[in-house]
Structures are given as structure tokens and as C-alpha cells.
Amino acid sequence: MFTLMPIDGGVCAPEGFYADGISAGLKPDNLKDLAFIHSDELCDIRAVFTTNRFQAAPILHFKKESIQQTNFVLINAKNANAMTGTAGIEDIERILDHARVHFKTIVNPVMSSTGVIGVRLPKEKIMRALETFDLSSQNADAAAQAIMTTDSCDKQIAFEVQLESGERFNIGAMAKGAGMINPAMATMLCFITTDAAIPSDEMQAMIQNAAASTFNAISVDGDTSTNDTVMLLSNRKSGIYNREAFAFALEKVMHELALNIVADGEGATKCVAFQITGAANREEATIAAKALTNSLLVKTALYGEDPNWGRIASTIGASGVMCDPDRLTISFGDVTVYQNGTILFDEEREAMAANVMRKKAFAIHCDLGIGNGEFTAYGCDLGHEYVKINADYRT
Amino acid sequence: MFTLMPIDGGVCAPEGFYADGISAGLKPDNLKDLAFIHSDELCDIRAVFTTNRFQAAPILHFKKESIQQTNFVLINAKNANAMTGTAGIEDIERILDHARVHFKTIVNPVMSSTGVIGVRLPKEKIMRALETFDLSSQNADAAAQAIMTTDSCDKQIAFEVQLESGERFNIGAMAKGAGMINPAMATMLCFITTDAAIPSDEMQAMIQNAAASTFNAISVDGDTSTNDTVMLLSNRKSGIYNREAFAFALEKVMHELALNIVADGEGATKCVAFQITGAANREEATIAAKALTNSLLVKTALYGEDPNWGRIASTIGASGVMCDPDRLTISFGDVTVYQNGTILFDEEREAMAANVMRKKAFAIHCDLGIGNGEFTAYGCDLGHEYVKINADYRT
Numbered sequence: 148m149f150t151l152m153p154i155d156g157g158v159c160a161p162e163g164f165y166a167d168g169i170s171a172g173l174k175p176d177n178l179k180d181l182a183f184i185h186s187d188e189l190c191d192i193r194a195v196f197t198t199n200r201f202q203a204a205p206i207l208h209f210k211k212e213s214i215q216q217t218n219f220v221l222i223n224a225k226n227a228n229a230m231t232g233t234a235g236i237e238d239i240e241r242i243l244d245h246a247r248v249h250f251k252t253i254v255n256p257v258m259s260s261t262g263v264i265g266v267r268l269p270k271e272k273i274m275r276a277l278e279t280f281d282l283s284s285q286n287a288d289a290a291a292q293a294i295m296t297t298d299s300c301d302k303q304i305a306f307e308v309q310l311e312s313g314e315r316f317n318i319g320a321m322a323k324g325a326g327m328i329n330p331a332m333a334t335m336l337c338f339i340t341t342d343a344a345i346p347s348d349e350m351q352a353m354i355q356n357a358a359a360s361t362f363n364a365i366s367v368d369g370d371t372s373t374n375d376t377v378m379l380l381s382n383r384k385s386g387i388y389n390r391e392a393f394a395f396a397l398e399k400v401m402h403e404l405a406l407n408i409v410a411d412g413e414g415a416t417k418c419v420a421f422q423i424t425g426a427a428n429r430e431e432a433t434i435a436a437k438a439l440t441n442s443l444l445v446k447t448a449l450y451g452e453d454p455n456w457g458r459i460a461s462t463i464g465a466s467g468v469m470c471d472p473d474r475l476t477i478s479f480g481d482v483t484v485y486q487n488g489t490i491l492f493d494e495e496r497e498a499m500a501a502n503v504m505r506k507k508a509f510a511i512h513c514d515l516g517i518g519n520g521e522f523t524a525y526g527c528d529l530g531h532e533y534v535k536i537n538a539d540y541r542t
Numbered sequence: 543m544f545t546l547m548p549i550d551g552g553v554c555a556p557e558g559f560y561a562d563g564i565s566a567g568l569k570p571d572n573l574k575d576l577a578f579i580h581s582d583e584l585c586d587i588r589a590v591f592t593t594n595r596f597q598a599a600p601i602l603h604f605k606k607e608s609i610q611q612t613n614f615v616l617i618n619a620k621n622a623n624a625m626t627g628t629a630g631i632e633d634i635e636r637i638l639d640h641a642r643v644h645f646k647t648i649v650n651p652v653m654s655s656t657g658v659i660g661v662r663l664p665k666e667k668i669m670r671a672l673e674t675f676d677l678s679s680q681n682a683d684a685a686a687q688a689i690m691t692t693d694s695c696d697k698q699i700a701f702e703v704q705l706e707s708g709e710r711f712n713i714g715a716m717a718k719g720a721g722m723i724n725p726a727m728a729t730m731l732c733f734i735t736t737d738a739a740i741p742s743d744e745m746q747a748m749i750q751n752a753a754a755s756t757f758n759a760i761s762v763d764g765d766t767s768t769n770d771t772v773m774l775l776s777n778r779k780s781g782i783y784n785r786e787a788f789a790f791a792l793e794k795v796m797h798e799l800a801l802n803i804v805a806d807g808e809g810a811t812k813c814v815a816f817q818i819t820g821a822a823n824r825e826e827a828t829i830a831a832k833a834l835t836n837s838l839l840v841k842t843a844l845y846g847e848d849p850n851w852g853r854i855a856s857t858i859g860a861s862g863v864m865c866d867p868d869r870l871t872i873s874f875g876d877v878t879v880y881q882n883g884t885i886l887f888d889e890e891r892e893a894m895a896a897n898v899m900r901k902k903a904f905a906i907h908c909d910l911g912i913g914n915g916e917f918t919a920y921g922c923d924l925g926h927e928y929v930k931i932n933a934d935y936r937t
Contacts, residue, residue, distance in 0.1 A: 197860075198860070198862070199856060199859040199860045200858075200859040200860075200862070200863070200864075200865050201855055201856060201858070201859030201865070201867050202859075227852075229852070229856070230852060230855050230867055230880070230885070231885075232867060232868065232883045232884075263852065264852025264853070264855065264856060265851065265852045265855070265880070265885055265887065266885075371856075371859075371860035372856065372860075373855075373856050373859060443838075443924075443928075447928070447929055450929065456660060457622075457624070457625060457658065457659025457660040458659070460596055460625050460659065460660070460768075461594060461596060461624070461659060461766075461767060461768050463595075463596070464594040464595040464596030464597075464766075464768060465592075465593070465594045465595075465766035465767075467593070467595070468595070469595075470595050470596070472596050472625055472627060473627065485625070485660070488627045489627075490625070490626075490660055490661075492660065529838075529929065530929060531926055531929050531930070533838075533842070533929075534842055534845065534924065534925060534926050534928075534929055535926070
């Protein structure tokens with residue numbers, strides 16, 4: 148048994164963590180665009196990165212240095228440092244060397260970036276700006292704001308986790324993800340801090356497991372950025388650990404932030420859970436659920452609040468998973484419109500299903516009737532704002 | 543050596559073929575919605591169908607009857623007869639039995655449908671209407687119009703193929719495909735007639751080969767309908783055949799109609815050829831090319847005439863094919879913006895690339911620099927009209 152209590156403080160909620168965000172002049176109008184996370188004790192750090200084959204320079208740098216421990220993460224917005232080749236990695240080395248010289252306490256610093264692809268980092272600006280950091284600041288709000296691109300709000304969360312024994316540890320996180328807006332900057336970044344005494348060798352598996360059902364279950368436009376990153380920093384200052392409780396809290400933190408990303412964005416008006424059950428296995432359930440989140444026909448029907456179940460069926464059929472029209476059942480919320488080969492969709496059910504779709508968040512459930520595979524993916528609708536913003540971006 | 547001469551007549555251009563289109567009251571305003579193709583000699587027929595696992599009733603009926611020869615194809619628009627179960631197949635049997643009773647000459651009739659998914663066919667209307675068919679009509683235009691859903695124009699083509707010997711045969715075709723509009727009706731149907739004396743056992747392979755580089759190379763929204771069908775009918779009346787010439791003419795017919803489908807649709811303002819070269823193999827080239835046609839980020843950039851090469855690179859990287867930023871080259875038309883790891887994109891090239899994108903049709907070329915795999919896929923942009931039509935459709 149354990150309890151999770153929401154607390155303030157974001158990435159600074161766990162003991163010994165510091166953060167701030169400032170303007171380095173990458174964004175216009177003095178908006179914050181450069182953030183750090185610092186721990187006064189050396190952290191273990193583990194990360195999961197984008198599966199895009201063109202991983203950005205910060206990811207290549209992290210892997211090249213085989214970083215396992217750090218006490219300093221530097222994050223910039225507005226420039227992804229992607230498709231920038233060896234020069235992009237050298238830029239990071241220059242910047243982080245400068246940070247190390249300026250702040251003597253920094254060990255194995257790490258960088259993370261989000262923004263436009265294919266442009267070199269303005270490293271002089273970043274180096275000058277980082278000199279003004281106060282490593283003893285606990286300004287999680289400013290850090291969360293600095294990593295935003297076109298997010299409409301910052302995304303933070305923190306919990307105090309209390310075990311049955313009364314012992315406690317904290318977990319905090321911040322994320323950015325532009326949802327349907329500005330997908331050239333649609334990188335998803337998430338930084339999680341904890342003072343739980345999680346064993347080093349459990350961190351990687353835990354973050355990967357949690358990512359599979361959270362960040363890897365959301366889709367805003369089916370594209371996978373060059374920069375997607377989830378990092379977990381653990382400084383163990385609480386001395387407390389319970390595996391089950393930590394795994395639960397980690398997944399909760401990542402789930403909430405993932406849903407925040409889907410729900411955000413001027414273009415998205417709805418967050419929809421596509422629940423697949425009865426697939427041949429979990430992999431096939433995942434394929435079908437993600438196909439629904441990525442189907443233009445489904446996304447535009449969501450926007451139009453049109454319970455067009457034929458598009459749902461057709462998308463599942465096209466996804467290539469094992470399925471059979473006589474075993475398929477489709478429901479909008481509690482309203483079943485097609486059941487085991489029988490069309491239940493009539494005027495009354497159409498009205499009821501359309502009512503479900505008027506909500507900001509709802510579930511579409513498809514039981515394939517084949518096996519026990521289950522997966523829920525989260526998606527959003529596609530409206531005029533998406534086209535407007537994406538067609539007009541850059542030029 | 544052989545020559546292709548464009549001729550009029552569509553599916554009626556080959557000798558012995560007849561066609562017409564009438565209104566059965568499925569579309570409003572007395573618009574044509576029911577078509578037939580008839581041959582006065584028994585044809586061999588071969589078809590390729592959608593890979594969607596929920597194949598529509600007309601496809602299931604065709605397979606169930608193992609149809610290899612026919613002289614009558616009936617096609618309706620406005621109702622896909624998909625997700626209608628056994629009842630959907632029985633409806634077809636009732637309709638075709640009625641046709642056979644009414645027109646004594648009909649052998650092994652075939653049906654094909656396009657329209658809304660999940661609604662039973664109005665079979666009484668269709669049976670009453672087909673009685674008014676005149677099987678000696680050669681009204682290919684009316685047939686091509688009757689199979690349209692929201693196509694903005696009918697799609698027909700025909701060639702006279704002349705061999706070096708002076709011998710001739712004809713090939714004709716009609717297609718429908720709603721492009722970016724009304725994708726709940728986005729079924730692609732294509733009916734090809736010929737009087738060439740093509741051997742029965744060569745037909746299936748030939749139509750499949752031609753489909754791979756034509757209809758299977760186009761994407762309007764990444765969805766695969768429950769009804770997609772390409773049928774080849776051959777009555778051999780010319781007595782003439784040359785394998786190379788026929789294969790060329792067949793691919794030409796299908797290529798032109800496929801491009802017509804991409805270019806059509808209120809939502810689409812551009813038809814873009816995504817040429818992948820230098821992939822590890824043809825399969826990987828196909829994956830990368832299709833990923834580009836389906837990427838929302840790329841499609842909206844096309845609409846905005848924004849030479850955002852970072853989105854192209856990121857989409858290729860995300861597609862999972864073997865690639866390396868140091869070997870990749872990206873060009874808009876003749877304007878190379880990224881070459882073997884070097885960013886050539888500057889203000890001048892940006893302006894030149896944007897100029898290329900202002901055209902109605904152009905190519906984006908990506909050389910992966912890995913192997914010899916090549917594939918060209920054809921796609922279109924995604925604009926406001928697409929959202930408007932798809933969000934507002936049905937309700």
C-alpha cells in the first residue's frame with residue numbers, strides 16, 4: 148500500500164533539485180528559452196530517445212559520452228540542433244565545457260534541445276546566457292516555461308509518495324510537447340526528477356516500461372521527431388524506495404504529462420482514448436489503436452463530432468491486424484453502434500454517440516473478439532487550426 | 543516497337559464493349575449512380591482488391607464465386623455495401639439474379655460498389671433501375687459519371703496500340719477516386735477493358751505488377767478503403783497481342799488514372815512525386831516514399847508552399863528505413879537544399895525551392911545514398927478544404 152499526494156514544485160519537488168529558466172535571446176520578446184536542472188548530489192540518469200533514425204545532436208552526444216551520472220541538464224528551445232552533423236555535437240561540447248568552467252561543481256553535463264531542424268545552435272548566445280544561471284534557484288515554473296515551444300501552457304507535475312511505513316519520497320517532472328501545433332517543433336521532451344533511492348540497474352527498464360504505455364501511446368500527427376527524449380534523474384536523497392510505489396508514481400507522472408500534451412494545442416479540441424481489446428496480442432492491439440490515432444478520416448470525424456463508425460472499422464481493417472467483421476464490436480463511450488457483425492447504428496444511437504463526441508475527452512472502444520491483447524492509445528482531432536498553423540509556419 | 547495513340551470511347555473503345563450509366567435514385571437530383579460494362583463475348587476477368595481486412599461484400603462475392611469469366615459488371619455509387627455481413631452478399635446475389643433473369647445473355651455477373659460503409663444496399667431501387675439498361679449502349683461517359691462519388695470530374699482514358707506489324711488492339715478504362723474529398727467514400731475503383739488477345743494466365747500477374755507502381759503508389763490520406771478494386775476485362779476480339787506492348791499500355795492507363803485521382807479533389811491543390819533513390823532496396827524506397835505522402839507535416843508544408851526540408855528528413859528518419867544523415871540528399875525539383883550531410887539551404891535556395899513548390903505538380907527527390915532501391919510515390923497537399931469536407935461529411 149502507498150499513497151500519492153499531488154504537491155507543488157515540479158522538478159524541484161524532490162529534495163536537492165534546483166531549476167530555472169531564462170531568456171538567451173533565442174525566442175523573441177525576451178521569452179524564456181534556456182533552462183537547467185541541477186542536483187546538489189550526483190544523479191544517476193537514464194533516458195529513452197526517439198526511434199527516428201536521424202537522432203539530433205544532443206542525443207548523439209549523450210550516447211557518445213555514455214552518460215550514466217550527471218548533476219546538470221541544460222535545455223534550450225527554438226533550435227533542435229538536428230541534421231547538423233558533427234558540427235552540432237561540437238557545438239554542444241563547446242557550450243557544456245563553458246558551463247563546466249563557469250560552474251566548477253558541474254559533472255558530466257547533458258544538453259537537450261527542441262525547435263527548428265537543420266540550423267546550427269547560436270552557441271555564443273547560449274554560453275553568455277548560462278553564465279547568469281543561479282544554480283541554487285528553485286524556480287521550476289520558469290524552467291517549465293523556458294522549454295515550451297508553442298505549447299499553450301507549461302506542463303509540470305509532482306507527487307509525494309507515502310509508503311505504508313510512513314516513509315516518503317518525491318517525484319517531479321516537466322514536459323513540453325506542442326501537440327497539434329507547430330509540429331516542426333513537435334518534439335516531446337520530459338524531465339523527471341526523484342529523490343527515491345531507486346537502484347541504478349532498475350532505472351532503464353522502469354522508464355522504458357512506463358514510456359510504452361504513456362508517451363509511446365500518444366500521437367498527435369503520427370510523426371516522430373528527431374529529438375524526443377524522456378530523462379529520469381535520481382539523486383536518492385530521501386534514502387527511501389519501494390519498487391511498486393515508484394513504478395506506479397513514475398507511470399502516473401508520465402501518463403498525466405502525456406495526456407497534457409495530447410490535450411494541448413490550438414488545433415486540438417478533443418482528447419480521445421482509443422481502447423482496443425480482444426486483439427490477438429498486445430502488439431496487434433497497439434497497431435490497431437495507433438492506426439486509429441493517426442487516421443486522417445478518424446481525426447476529421449472527431450473534429451466534426453460525427454460518429455462515423457465505418458471509418459473506425461475501415462481503419463482497423465486497413466491496419467493489417469487479425470480481425471473479423473463478425474467478431475468486432477465498436478462503442479462510442481457507452482453507446483455500442485456495431486456488435487459482432489450486427490449494425491446497431493440507428494437514429495437514436497447516432498444521436499447518443501454524437502452526444503458522447505461533444506465532450507472534450509471520451510473513449511472509443513473496439514473489441515476485436517480475437518484474443519486477449521489490449522492497448523489504449525490517446526489521440527486528438529484534426530481541425531482548421533492545425534492546417535493554418537502548419538501551412539503557415541516557417542515562411 | 544509499338545505506338546500508343548489516345549482515342550475516345552473510354553471502356554467502350556475496345557471492340558465489343560458496351561457501357562452506360564443511369565440514375566437509380568441513390569444519389570439525389572437524378573444524378574447517375576448505376577453503371578454497367580457489358581461485352582458481347584465472354585471476357586476473362588482478373589482483379590486486384592484492397593488489402594483492408596474488412597473487404598466489402600462485392601469483393602467477398604467475387605471471391606466466393608471464384609469468378610474468372612463474365613460479360614457483365616454492375617457498379618453502384620453512394621453505398622459501399624461494406625460491413626454488411628452475409629446479408630450484404632445475399633443482396634448482391636438477389637440483384638445479380640434479377641439481372642440474369644431480365645437479360646438472358648448475362649453470364650457470371652459481377653458487382654462493384656462505392657459509398658458509405660455499414661448501410662444495406664437499396665436493392666429494390668437497383669433492381670428496378672437496371673431493367674432500364676440498354677445493353678447495346680456505348681455510353682462510356684455516362685458510365686464514368688455514374689461511378690463518381692465526389693470526384694470533381696469523371697476519369698477515363700483509352701489508347702489504340704499499334705504494333706510494328708501494323709496490327710492493332712485497344713485498351714480503355716474508367717476510374718473513380720475522390721482524392722482528398724469525402725474519404726468515407728474514398729474508394730478507388732478502376733475498370734479496364736481490352737480487346738487484346740492476352741492469355742488468361744498472364745492477366746493476374748500483369749494487373750498486379752501494374753498496380754504496384756500506379757494505384758499502390760498513390761496516397762491521398764493514408765487510408766485503405768474496404769472497396770478498392772481494379773478489374774481487367776479482356777474479350778480478345780482483336781485477336782492481336784504483344785506482351786510488351788500490352789504491359790506498357792496497361793501501366794500507362796493505370797498510371798494516368800492514378801495521377802488523375804491524386805490531382806482531383808477540392809482539398810488537393812498540388813500533385814507531388816516523391817522520388818526516393820539510393821535506398822537499401824525497392825521495399826525500403828517504397829516505405830520512405832509512402833511515409834512522405836502520408837506525413838501530415840509534409841502535406842501541410844506542401845499546402846503552405848514551404849520548402850521545410852527538415853520535415854522531409856525527419857519523416858524519412860522516422861519511417862524506419864536504413865538511412866544516414868551524411869549520405870542523404872534532398873532536392874525540390876532541381877534545387878538541392880541538403881547534400882550528403884551539408885546544409886545548402888540559404889535564402890537564395892529557399893526562394894528557389896519555394897518557387898518550385900508554387901507549381902501544381904512537381905517532384906521532391908531524396909537520395910538516401912545507401913543502395914540501389916528506387917520508388918516514386920505520388921501524394922497531394924492537405925488544406926482547409928480537406929478538413930471542412932471531412933469534418934462536415936455525414937452529419
